[in-house]
Amino acid sequence: AQSVTQLDSHVSVSEGTPVLLRCNYSSSYSPSLFWYVQHPNKGLQLLLKYTSAATLVKGINGFEAEFKKSETSFHLTKPSAHMSDAAEYFCVVSEEYGNKLVFGAGTILRVKS
Amino acid sequence: DTAVSQTPKYLVTQMGNDKSIKCEQNLGHDTMYWYKQDSKKFLKIMFSYNNKELIINETVPNRFSPKSPDKAHLNLHINSLELGDSAVYFCASTGTDGYTFGSGTRLTVV
Numbered sequence: 001a002q003s004v005t006q007l008d009s010h011v012s013v014s015e016g017t018p019v020l021l022r023c024n025y026s027s028s029y030s031p032s033l034f035w036y037v038q039h040p041n042k043g044l045q046l047l048l049k050y051t052s053a054a055t056l057v058k059g060i061n062g063f064e065a066e067f068k069k070s071e072t073s074f075h076l077t078k079p080s081a082h083m084s085d086a087a088e089y090f091c092v093v094s095e096e097y098g099n100k101l102v103f104g105a106g107t108i109l110r111v112k113s
Numbered sequence: 114d115t116a117v118s119q120t121p122k123y124l125v126t127q128m129g130n131d132k133s134i135k136c137e138q139n140l141g142h143d144t145m146y147w148y149k150q151d152s153k154k155f156l157k158i159m160f161s162y163n164n165k166e167l168i169i170n171e172t173v174p175n176r177f178s179p180k181s182p183d184k185a186h187l188n189l190h191i192n193s194l195e196l197g198d199s200a201v202y203f204c205a206s207t208g209t210d211g212y213t214f215g216s217g218t219r220l221t222v223v
Contacts, residue, residue: 034212038154043216044203088154099144099207100169103156 002027002093006104014112019063019078021107023091026072032094033074034101035065039087047089050074061085086111116140119204119215126194127223134189134218136204143208144168145187147179150201150217162187194222 007022025031035047048059055067065076074091091104117138126132138145146169147159161169162181176192191198199222204215 041219044156044214046212049211090156099212100158100161101148101212102158106154 002031002095002102004033004091004093004102004104006089006091006107008107009105010108010110012110012112013081015083016080019076019081019085019109021076021089021091021109023074023076023104024072025074025091025093027093030069033065033067034092034094035059035063035074035076036090036092036103037087038090038106044090047076081109081111083111083113085109117204117206117213117215119202119218121218122216123219123221125221125223128194128196130194131190131192132194132220133191134202134204134220136187136189136215138185138204138206138213140206140208140213142206142213143184144206145181145184146205146207147187147189148203148205148214150203152200156203160187160189191220196222198222 003026005024013019030052033050036044037047038044047063048057050057050067057065063078065074067074088106088108090106093102120135144163146161148156149159150156159173160179164184165181178190181187201217201219203217205212
C-alpha cells in the first residue's frame, strides 16, 4: 500500500527566507505525487503534481518540488516565503488503481514577519 | 462556474440526529468521492463512486450511507450522529485533469 510521511508537523520561517517542507513516500510502483495547501478554514488547493514526467515540478505561487526516486522523497520548496504562504501543506500519493489519494499528516507552515 | 459544490458549508446538530450533506459537480467527471478531515486535520477517503457505482468503501461505520442518484451527484447521509463524527467532509471528483475538491462541510455534533 502507498503511504506518505511528512517529516515535520510544524515549520517556522521568516518572511523572505527559503521554505523546505519534507515528504517521503512509499510505493510499490511509480507513483503520482501531489502537494496540496489548505489555508485556515478553507478548502484544498492543488499546488503541484508529479506524474512521471520531469522530476522537478513547478507549481503555483512560486513553489517547486523535486521527485527523487533514489531517496523516495518529494520535498516542497520555495525560495522566498511570503506571509500569505502561512497554511497547512499536505503531501499526497495516488494509488495505482481507483484514483484513491493517500494524504500525509500535514505540515503547518508559519511565516514570521 | 465549473466546480464541485457542497451544501451546507456548516452544519451543527445534536447527537442522535440524522443529517445529509449534498455534493454536485458540473465538470462532467465520472468519479466522485467523500473524504473526511478529522480534528487533527488528517484526511482520509471514505467512499468513491464511478458513474453511480460504489467502487471504494473504506472501513466507515454503516451509519454513513452515500447515495449517487446520477454521476453528477454524490450525497452523504449520516444516521444517529455521534460526537466523533464532528469533522470537515470534502467532496471531490476526478476526470482526466485530476482531482477537484469541494470547499468542505464543517459538521459539528453537540
